[in-house]
Amino acid sequence: MTTQHSFYLAELFVNPAELSIHTPAGQVVSLQQKPMDVLVFLAQQYPALVSRQQLIDNVWGGNVYVGEKALTNAIWQLRNVLQQLAQMDLICTVRKKGYRLAVAPVPSALSDDANPPKHPQPVKRVMPVTRRLLYLFAAILLLACGALLFYYPAAAPVATEVTVLTNGNGRAMFPSLSADERYLVFSWRKFEAASDLYSLDLTEPDKPARQLTFTPDDESRPLWAKDGRHVYYSSKTAVYGECNIMQLDTVTLHSQKLANCNRHSTGYMDITPDGRYLAFSGSMNTDGSSLYQLDLQNPEAKPQAVPCTQNCQYLIRDLAFSPDGRYLAVTRRAHRLxxxxxxHNLASGEEQKLTQGEEDILGLSWHPDSQRLLFGALQHGKRQGFVLNVVEGTSASLQLDNFAWPSRVASNGEVYFHNSKSVPQLAYLPLNSAVSAAVFPLTANEARYEAPNYSKTRHALAYVSNESGYMEIWQADAEMENRRQLTQLHGMVKYPQWSNNGRYIAFVGRLPTEEEDKLMLLEVQTGKLTQLNTGVLWHGRLSWWFDDSAVIFAYDGNLFSVDIATxxxxxxTLKGGAWGxxxxxxxxxxxxxxxxxxxQLLPDGTEQQLLPGSVFSSRTAWTVAGQSIYFLQQKPGQLLVSRYDTVSGKVEDLILLPPDLLHPHSIMSYDAxxxxxxxxxxxHPSADLQRLQHPLLQ
Structure with a gap:
């Protein structure tokens, strides 16, 4: 049988050439190419057992990175379609071995381009003995599959269903489900206001959310205690970001501080299954530990660092204890890309890496079976959800955009998450206007546009966009016309920066199969790429030496330069540096x-402070323009664009902006x-709480 030949599977007529499956009643269902290729290969190999590696080699050309996830998704799609059409499972899974068809495929006598018969009866014809023996063998295999399903029962397929729970102004985020699955607590940030905690009674869907906190601080990442009454959460002061882990009594609304947390990130925490310890991530110690625990049964207890023995070079961000108490899943960030x-095996202390090459994981939660993990991650500029089987080491996509921060999976397989819609665009602020100016858009698109950098020499703008489906470096003129894609790495890229002479664009990139990022030089005229060997694992935002002889980059809290010739x-810098x-x-x-x-770094290597942190709060959202430095200044409830005169030392506020229009970590460039x-x-990113039912979570 070739990939072009049609065949019968039970009473279903499969036409690979047309990517279609037909029922005796005349119903036609279309398949995507890869699931059809998998089905055809299983038919070609019948009755042999086909391993996952065989399928990856033959359907995905041996590309394990793509094939592992795609194969799991293809098998799920096939099962979903075949079970609906044939009312039976035609694909038998042998755990940790592979797959085989449960019935024998029967070649069709039709030509490749013929339509299927209106009433195909391949199983009712008088058949030769050999064919009857084949069907007898198929029946035995079907019984074997049934026996396997008896020991490893598969849940009945359910359709993907998403229900919107909130649809208000601002951002409803970080849903957490109570132990009895009745209440959902979450963080809600309304426009131009700090975020507070709210709760929803899921048994009364028409009842409005109840507000739980009333402070000017940003309160987020709530987590239910095992008693169903208390909630733990992180609270940050506006602007200065002082972070505390708090406990809230949802009955009295009394809150108290339990510990300090890392002010530079969201508070990531979880509770041990026995309810005794609150574990949370924090700053990295000299021994590499970045996980802390607090004994909740001891009112006098202080947070204690949990010793680290493996992968200690990577900072822990999110964490989740498995329901059976055997494992702790953590995300470790090597760098931003x-x-x-x-x-982490809690008994042995051994740690196993489950994913490869993910970016910006937002949310990590367990299925009640303690075998599956649900997480959200950024892939090519889009937030996606995935189900990771920790036993088989495979993952499958939920095929759901804007998926972030899933709650723990409920006993019925439902999960709550927030739908995060944030698509950065490019805009500009005129500086030569006689009256107060406004911010004008340069782009308005479904694609992402990030990290603008303008070259006066080239009269061109370099930026990052996923307009092609991947995050790549692009070039356009000053009005964002004549756009041209400059890279085709199909990986991740950040921080494009023109050289002063316009010959090069320096940027940070990471290929899909690699962990460390690279500092790259792109010669714009020829398209030639060169890697600068800096010897470090990751690189922060870039800039150029005044004469283009070197590239300046941030690493591990300080600034470095690398000579492009040698x-x-x-x-x-020795005492800190984020960007220069x-x-x-x-x-x-x-x-x-x-x-x-x-x-300012003086020629003798000494440092001089020009503006204090109370005036200059920005990390990277600033740029030099002649004798001026323009910067974003964040104040409580405000965001200012200000100008610092490097000659007179005076600061002038130029325009007041909505606090959420620009991020203090945004990138700013000057068009002289x-x-x-x-x-x-x-x-302004919108976020709403949603409930998900999905076959992969059943």
């Missing part, structure tokens, strides 16, 4: 981080020709 899930690396710009030989300005001020600032505009 690389974050993966690790499975690859010699030199450390520039060097417009001239004697002028090197840099920031150290959020609320740490603006600094049109006297304007170009921003990465955070089109």
């Amino acid at each position: 690389s974050e993966d899930i690790y499975l 690859s010699a690396v030199e450390q520039l 710009q060097m417009p001239a030989a004697e002028r090197f300005y840099f920031s150290k981080g959020r609320n740490r001020g603006l600094w 020709e049109q006297q304007r600032l170009i921003f990465e505009l955070s089109v």
